[in-house]
Amino acid sequence: MTVAEMVEQLGLQVRAGTGRLDRPVTGGHVGDLLSSVMAKSAQGQVWVTIQSHPNIVAVAALLELAVIIVVEGVEPEPATLARAQEQGVTVLTTTMGAFETVGKLYQLGVH
Amino acid sequence: MSDDDAELELALRFPILGGAFLMAGRASVLIKRALEEAGVEAGLVRRAALCAYEAEMNVVIYARSGSLSVEVNRRQVRIVAQDRGPGIADVDLAFTPGYSTASAKVRELGFGAGMGLPNIRTHADQVAVETVPGQGTRLVISFERTSKRDDSS
Amino acid sequence: MNLADVQKLLAARVLAGEEGLGREAGTVCGSDLMSDVLAFTMPGTLLLTGLTHPQVVRTAQILDLVAVVFVRGKQPGPETVEMAAQQGLPLLSTELPMYEACGLLYSKGLPGCQQARGQAAQVA
Numbered sequence: 001m002t003v004a005e006m007v008e009q010l011g012l013q014v015r016a017g018t019g020r021l022d023r024p025v026t027g028g029h030v031g032d033l034l035s036s037v038m039a040k041s042a043q044g045q046v047w048v049t050i051q052s053h054p055n056i057v058a059v060a061a062l063l064e065l066a067v068i069i070v071v072e073g074v075e076p077e078p079a080t081l082a083r084a085q086e087q088g089v090t091v092l093t094t095t096m097g098a099f100e101t102v103g104k105l106y107q108l109g110v111h
Numbered sequence: 112m113s114d115d116d117a118e119l120e121l122a123l124r125f126p127i128l129g130g131a132f133l134m135a136g137r138a139s140v141l142i143k144r145a146l147e148e149a150g151v152e153a154g155l156v157r158r159a160a161l162c163a164y165e166a167e168m169n170v171v172i173y174a175r176s177g178s179l180s181v182e183v184n185r186r187q188v189r190i191v192a193q194d195r196g197p198g199i200a201d202v203d204l205a206f207t208p209g210y211s212t213a214s215a216k217v218r219e220l221g222f223g224a225g226m227g228l229p230n231i232r233t234h235a236d237q238v239a240v241e242t243v244p245g246q247g248t249r250l251v252i253s254f255e256r257t258s259k260r261d262d263s264s
Numbered sequence: 265m266n267l268a269d270v271q272k273l274l275a276a277r278v279l280a281g282e283e284g285l286g287r288e289a290g291t292v293c294g295s296d297l298m299s300d301v302l303a304f305t306m307p308g309t310l311l312l313t314g315l316t317h318p319q320v321v322r323t324a325q326i327l328d329l330v331a332v333v334f335v336r337g338k339q340p341g342p343e344t345v346e347m348a349a350q351q352g353l354p355l356l357s358t359e360l361p362m363y364e365a366c367g368l369l370y371s372k373g374l375p376g377c378q379q380a381r382g383q384a385a386q387v388a
Contacts, residue, residue, distance in 0.1 A: 028363045033221075033296045036314065040336070040361065048363075050300065072378060097378025099292050102363055103370020111367060133343060136322030143326060157328070161302060164326045168319075221315045226299035 001025050001110060003067045003090055006046070010094065010104055012069060016081040017090030023066045028110050030102050034059055041065060046110060048101050052076040057083040057091075066090070071098045117184040121149045124180035127170045129196065132220070135171040138179045139164040142190070149183055155254050158234040159188050162252045165227040166192035172217050173197060174247065190252040198244040206232055265289055265372055267331050267354055270310065273368050274358040276333060280345050281354035287330050291380040292369050294335075294362050298323065306380050312365050316340035321347040321355075331355070335362045 004021040007014060014021070026044035031037050032051050041047060043064040049056065052074050060068050068084075070076050073095040076084075084091045094101055105111075123145055125138035143160035151159075163179060170177040174196025182189045199205045206228045213223025232238055235252045242248040268285040271278060278285070290308035295301050296315055307328040313320060316338050324332055331354035334340060339357060340348075348355045358365055370376070 028367075029361070030294065030363045030366060031296060031314075032300070033314075036296065050297075097376045099294055099366050099370060099376025100379050102294075102366040103376070106364070106367025107371060111364060133318055136319060136326070140322060140325045157307075160326045164322070165302065220317055220319065221296060221298040222319075224297050224299035226303070230299070230302055 001108060003046075003092075006067070006105070006108070006110070007092060009108055010096075010101070012092040012094050015070075015076060015091045015093050016084035017067075017088055018085075020088055020090050023090070025066045025110055028102060028105050029065075030098055038063070046105065048098050048105075050074050050098065052080055054079045054083050056080065057087060057089050060084075060089045061087045067092060069094060069101060071096060071101050117186050119182060119184055121145060121181065121183040124178055127167060127174075127177045127179055127192075127194070129171060129173070129175045129177070129194070131171060135168055136164055139167045142179070142181045145181065146183065146188065151183065151188060151256065155188060155256065159190055159252075159254055162231045162235050163190045163192075165231050166190065166250050166252065168222060169227050169250075170194045170196070172213060172222060177247070186256055188254040188256065191249065192252070193247065193249040195247045198246055198248050199240065199242040200244050202240050202242065265369075265374055267310075267356075269372075270331075270333070270369070271356055273372065274333065274356070274360055274365055276356040276358040279334075279340065279355040279357055280348040281331070281352050284331065284352055284354040287354070289330050289374065291377050292366070292374050293377040294366050296362075301327070306377055309377060310369075310374075312362060312369075314338050314362065316344060318344045318347055320344065321351065321353060324348075324353050325351060329353075333358060333365065335360060335365050 003023050025046050028046045029041040030048040044066050047065050047068045067090040069092045142163050146156045167179050174194035177194025180191045208229040209225040211223045211225035217223040236255050237253040239251040289310035292310045294312035311329050311332045334357040337359045
């Protein structure tokens with residue numbers, strides 16, 4: 001499944017990194033402690049988080065994650081979106097909570 | 112309880128030790144049980160216990176020592192947290208969600224995300240803060256009994 | 265879904281509170297940030313977390329959480345286990361990451377805290 005297909009299936013909003021929606025999603029990680037994400041997540045995964053500060057972009061770029069989904073209707077900081085666009089990191093948002101978002105991704109076969 | 116001469120139904124006070132993370136929260140749990148046994152409505156008990164817990168954690172995280180107390184009369188539940196500690200330099204900033212002065216160690220415990228005081232404000236009916244930087248802080252958290260807020264719980 | 269079924273689904277070990285495994289979990293909250301957990305005040309909630317310090321048990325008492333499941337094979341220390349045992353609070357541990365644990369529970373029809381709050385708001 002690609003990021004674009006995921007966006008459509010889940011009704012997510014694309015907020016930055018529009019150029020890479022064709023990227024395949026190979027799995028998922030959910031978590032808000034950056035140290036944990038650094039240690040445990042893998043290339044090509046979708047990262048589900050409520051963190052919205054610019055550091056999430058650095059983490060996603062470093063680990064080559066496919067996309068970040070910021071949940072619970074949290075608004076990513078302007079600096080976060082700017083940096084994401086610059087670095088080609090795709091940031092999506094949703095009003096759904098983390099559990100529901102992960103649940104739906106899992107049902108779509110993202111794992 | 113000032114400005115209300117309704118009879119006191121319950122009064123408890125617990126000392127809190129700064130930095131004592133293992134014991135932290137114990138007073139709030141005891142206060143919660145006492146409120147339940149005093150027949151306070153369930154929704155109010157949950158809100159009060161949560162505020163007590165946030166206030167207690169603040170004392171443990173930031174202060175040298177302090178106390179957590181609860182008073183109940185037929186009109187009100189009041190939680191008071193006071194401490195000897197650094198005080199709050201900017202109260203408005205402290206109540207801003209996400210603002211935190213917590214150390215790295217505290218953040219590693221999963222605390223210090225800057226939601227303590229905002230959570231208290233969300234759940235309480237009234238919050239009053241007295242603070243003197245360098246000396247300490249007193250937080251008075253009040254809840255009206257038999258308010259519509261708790262009907263759906 | 266009752267806790268015994270949760271245990272089987274997540275292939276979890278029971279660390280404390282085995283006597284409470286008949287309890288029902290009504291909603292699920294997954295978080296490693298105490299502030300997030302404290303924002304959820306729905307009773308009957310199952311908490312999935314990687315945080316293992318004793319404050320997790322205090323939080324469970326304050327919020328009337330039905331049980332705590334540690335993900336990623338996290339092991340709480342003896343104080344945490346002891347506190348939970350005293351309270352009769354079920355503590356479980358699964359090797360699954362948070363992502364898979366959430367996915368499996370969701371597929372069994374359990375709602376998340378955010379969903380449950382939304383539904384409660386609609387009814388009120």
